[in-house]
Amino acid sequence: MDAVFRALADPTRRQLLDSLHARTGQTLNALCEHMDMTRQAVTKHLAILEEANLVTTMRRGREKEHYLNPVPINEIAERWIGKFERHRLSALSNLKQRLEREEP
Amino acid sequence: MDAVFRALADPTRRQLLDSLHARTGQTLNALCEHMDMTRQAVTKHLAILEEANLVTTMRRGREKEHYLNPVPINEIAERWIGKFERHRLSALSNLKQRLEREEP
DNA sequence: TTGACATGCAACCAAATGGTTGCATATTAG
DNA sequence: CTAATATGCAACCATTTGGTTGCATGTCAA
Numbered sequence: 201m202d203a204v205f206r207a208l209a210d211p212t213r214r215q216l217l218d219s220l221h222a223r224t225g226q227t228l229n230a231l232c233e234h235m236d237m238t239r240q241a242v243t244k245h246l247a248i249l250e251e252a253n254l255v256t257t258m259r260r261g262r263e264k265e266h267y268l269n270p271v272p273i274n275e276i277a278e279r280w281i282g283k284f285e286r287h288r289l290s291a292l293s294n295l296k297q298r299l300e301r302e303e304p
Numbered sequence: 305m306d307a308v309f310r311a312l313a314d315p316t317r318r319q320l321l322d323s324l325h326a327r328t329g330q331t332l333n334a335l336c337e338h339m340d341m342t343r344q345a346v347t348k349h350l351a352i353l354e355e356a357n358l359v360t361t362m363r364r365g366r367e368k369e370h371y372l373n374p375v376p377i378n379e380i381a382e383r384w385i386g387k388f389e390r391h392r393l394s395a396l397s398n399l400k401q402r403l404e405r406e407e408p
Numbered sequence: 409t410t411g412a413c414a415t416g417c418a419a420c421c422a423a424a425t426g427g428t429t430g431c432a433t434a435t436t437a438g
Numbered sequence: 439c440t441a442a443t444a445t446g447c448a449a450c451c452a453t454t455t456g457g458t459t460g461c462a463t464g465t466c467a468a
Contacts, residue, residue, distance in 0.1 A: 229413090
């Protein structure tokens with residue numbers, strides 16, 4: 201889970217996920233075309249996304265295809281974000297009470 | 305939005321959010337007691353959480369109270385994670401089709 | 409077979425990050 | 439008032455991060 205959060209922290213990597221979201225199965229060179237950096241830099245970002253299991257790859261001959269795996273994002277949504285979401289309404293009412301107590 | 309993702313990337317900061325989730329309005333010293341680092345380090349983390357608008361503060365005398373703000377997390381869930389969530393089922397079926405095509 | 413193409417690996421570098429220590433300031437309690 | 443308490447500010451440091459360049463390897467096409 202930590203790897204997923206860290207992977208999502210970088211805008212370049214989120215852009216790569218977006219690109220794969222638009223069209224999954226893209227090759228490394230295809231992904232590089234939208235990016236303003238060297239192929240090697242993109243490779244490093246993809247490695248981090250793979251490490252976090254957000255991207256899976258498949259070698260086809262001399263090309264490497266990249267597929268988006270949305271499962272870790274979904275897990276974060278359910279196990280982590282959901283907790284704060286469930287807390288949201290009560291937090292708002294607590295805030296209201298606090299403000300009323302603070303400024304009489 | 306980038307600030308939120310970057311703020312969530314660090315496990316210490318997520319722990320601070322957890323702590324505030326359990327009990328919002330904690331003072332700086334109270335938050336420090338659960339952490340295994342100096343007060344100044346915690347202050348820096350809290351500043352990043354404030355920057356991302358995940359934590360709001362209120363000065364009460366010589367103390368500073370920290371309140372959890374779940375709104376940015378909710379926005380990420382809705383605007384960003386939701387996109388991939390909506391894509392999940394179709395992605396799975398695409399994967400299935402691909403595997404069937406790959407391994408005849 | 410050979411050259412072009414797609415990717416991999418490694419060394420290197422600047423900047424950001426996460427932490428520390430030391431001291432300053434402000435508020436409250438006695 | 440004064441001392442203890444709560445926080446703020448700044449300099450400094452090691453490590454990580456995000457990027458580069460250079461070269462190596464593997465695969466396809468002519």
